[in-house]
Amino acid sequence: MESFGGELFGGRFRPDLLDPVPGPFPGLDADSEAFLARLRDFCTGKVDGALIERDGRIPDEVIAGLKDIGAFRIKIPREYGGLGLPGLCYLRALQVVNTTHSALGELLAAHQAIGLPQPVLLFGTDEQKREFLPRCAREISAFTLTEPDIGNDPFRMRTTAVPGPAGSYTLNGVKSWVTNGVLADLIVVMAMVPEAGMTAFVVEARSPGVTVEHRGEFLGLRGLENGVVRLHDVVVPASHRIGDEGKGLEVALAAQDTGRLSLPSVCAAAAKWSLKIAREWSRVRVQWDRPIGEHEAVAAKISFIAATAFALEAIVEITGRHADNGANTHMEAELAKLFASEKAWQVADELLQIRGGRGFETAASAAARGERGVPVEQLLRDLRVGRIFDGSTEALRGFIAAEALEVPESAVAPAEPAALDDFGPLAAHLRFVERTCRNVAQHVAHGRSRWADDLPQRQLFLGRLVDITAELYAMSVSCVYAKTRAETAVALADAFCHQSRLRVAELFGRLWANTDDHDRALSTGVLADRYRWLEEGILDPSIEGPWIADPPPGPSQHENLHRRVA
Ligand SMILES: Cc1cc2nc3c(=O)[nH]c(=O)nc-3n(C[C@H](O)[C@H](O)[C@H](O)COP(=O)(O)OP(=O)(O)OC[C@H]3O[C@@H](n4cnc5c(N)ncnc54)[C@H](O)[C@@H]3O)c2cc1C
Numbered sequence: 001m002e003s004f005g006g007e008l009f010g011g012r013f014r015p016d017l018l019d020p021v022p023g024p025f026p027g028l029d030a031d032s033e034a035f036l037a038r039l040r041d042f043c044t045g046k047v048d049g050a051l052i053e054r055d056g057r058i059p060d061e062v063i064a065g066l067k068d069i070g071a072f073r074i075k076i077p078r079e080y081g082g083l084g085l086p087g088l089c090y091l092r093a094l095q096v097v098n099t100t101h102s103a104l105g106e107l108l109a110a111h112q113a114i115g116l117p118q119p120v121l122l123f124g125t126d127e128q129k130r131e132f133l134p135r136c137a138r139e140i141s142a143f144t145l146t147e148p149d150i151g152n153d154p155f156r157m158r159t160t161a162v163p164g165p166a167g168s169y170t171l172n173g174v175k176s177w178v179t180n181g182v183l184a185d186l187i188v189v190m191a192m193v194p195e196a197g198m199t200a201f202v203v204e205a206r207s208p209g210v211t212v213e214h215r216g217e218f219l220g221l222r223g224l225e226n227g228v229v230r231l232h233d234v235v236v237p238a239s240h241r242i243g244d245e246g247k248g249l250e251v252a253l254a255a256q257d258t259g260r261l262s263l264p265s266v267c268a269a270a271a272k273w274s275l276k277i278a279r280e281w282s283r284v285r286v287q288w289d290r291p292i293g294e295h296e297a298v299a300a301k302i303s304f305i306a307a308t309a310f311a312l313e314a315i316v317e318i319t320g321r322h323a324d325n326g327a328n329t330h331m332e333a334e335l336a337k338l339f340a341s342e343k344a345w346q347v348a349d350e351l352l353q354i355r356g357g358r359g360f361e362t363a364a365s366a367a368a369r370g371e372r373g374v375p376v377e378q379l380l381r382d383l384r385v386g387r388i389f390d391g392s393t394e395a396l397r398g399f400i401a402a403e404a405l406e407v408p409e410s411a412v413a414p415a416e417p418a419a420l421d422d423f424g425p426l427a428a429h430l431r432f433v434e435r436t437c438r439n440v441a442q443h444v445a446h447g448r449s450r451w452a453d454d455l456p457q458r459q460l461f462l463g464r465l466v467d468i469t470a471e472l473y474a475m476s477v478s479c480v481y482a483k484t485r486a487e488t489a490v491a492l493a494d495a496f497c498h499q500s501r502l503r504v505a506e507l508f509g510r511l512w513a514n515t516d517d518h519d520r521a522l523s524t525g526v527l528a529d530r531y532r533w534l535e536e537g538i539l540d541p542s543i544e545g546p547w548i549a550d551p552p553p554g555p556s557q558h559e560n561l562h563r564r565v566a
Helices: 005-008 032-047 049-055 060-068 086-096 102-114 116-123 126-136 248-259 261-283 296-324 330-354 363-368 376-389 391-405 423-455 461-486 490-512 515-527
Strands: 141-146 158-162 169-179 186-193 197-203 209-213 227-235
Touching: 005 391, 005 423, 005 461, 032 060, 032 086, 032 376, 049 126, 049 363, 049 391, 086 102, 086 141, 086 261, 102 116, 102 141, 102 248, 102 261, 116 126, 116 197, 116 248, 126 186, 141 261, 169 186, 169 197, 186 227, 186 248, 197 248, 227 423, 248 423, 261 330, 261 376, 296 330, 296 461, 296 490, 330 391, 330 461, 391 423, 391 461, 423 461, 423 490, 461 490, 461 515
Parallel strands: 141 186, 158 186
Antiparallel strands: 158 169, 169 227, 186 197, 209 227
């Protein structure tokens, strides 16, 4: 099925694939709005984000309360005990919980974006849907692909699932960084079936042989129930296999596809909150006789935060509505994740700068000395992992480029200029998108003729073209979104497009004039120990141990840290 993002890479600008946007607008259906109101009331009245940050743990009663209002079953169809609400309602719910505390967003997203409901809905048999979906309405699920030796490259998987009697499988392996792993009742486990390949299974967390060996602690996302899960001789019935043997990666990728807008939504929420803080603070903080917001250097940061917050919201709202309407949003979701995680990080960094010394201080410390506790340093810490998990920025650039390269050259045909009359002053930006996507396609063709089969290895060249396309996508949805919102939205879209066009020009500038060859050569020298002398005079505070753990097989030697929340 053709998609706006896919067509962009082919050099064809197809606004008809984005506009009109399925309504109602800007609100959602009455059931969604009622649920979101309940969720807002719950988060405002019953959840203390500062307490979660202090204790590094979400209180059980908060998890139970979220279950009661249906926050774990937003998209599960009603016939299976879910709320049956659209994906966009789930994305907006993430914004509510995430701005209460980020660990709540991860709790809900790990369950609903990549956890059990999605794979079962997409690949489960009728029987599996009847068995698991009603359970997913109250029980928590997790998804495990990563192992100590596999990160972005899933083909190094060591966990095995060996077929046994009566179609059962015996699973052995160790999975790392399993979000929700500490609390999960049900875990989607990716394991290798000999000769068939990667396969997806549902494992009951209370099965004999399942042990949560370690609860992770991270730079941010305090309260995340993320752990190392060991599977030792865990017997799983055939009825718990999702999809065919050897189709695990397909299951994982499809589930990721539908879940991939979760992070952009979290990023949009972060940017919107940043805008609120930047606005309020920059008015009251006076330095050199003026509110800091009136100093040009700060004003530029406020403008960047506002324009980017608008674009991120546009990405979520427009892509989310098209996804709910059954459109193919695979490429769009990848571009969205890449763009949103990078830009939200920059937004948080700029906000921290605007807050000055207070940006570096924890909210608890500021509150203790009698000031408003504004968790900006927490925002920065919590957002950082967004550029790493769910497909790292580098990996995503590679995936997107690989898909773009699949578009046969002959298909890169100039299209008729699109009709853009009803975009008013924003039409000029869309014309820019139209011209620039053709330019991108021409550069891809040029890269093909220059590097031939070696082109996929030119990660920096392709990465810049991917980043340009992500900017083009963000510009396009911003213009479309502006039409559906208040009149002032045009100014936000216009500002975003101007800023984005400058970034596009910089990326094009570095396409052929860059230090790529020097960087490759220098990095080769670094890895060959040529510059070790430069490391003299420092100490390395790392704790001794192997770079990559190689957990011995066999039964667990650790206490089981699994915790069940009723
Ligand atoms: C807080 C947290 C929660 C997580 N939750 C889950 C979860 O619920 N389930 C789960 O299965 N996993 C989870 N993960 C794992 C996460 O998905 C991985 O960290 C991620 O896939 C990256 O893998 P890695 O850390 O091993 O990095 P690596 O793959 O080792 O990458 C290291 C660096 O090399 C770069 N790199 C790797 N390959 C390439 C390449 N081909 N080209 C260019 N650059 C490359 C990467 O971008 C990165 O910068 C979680 C991780 C964290 C930190």
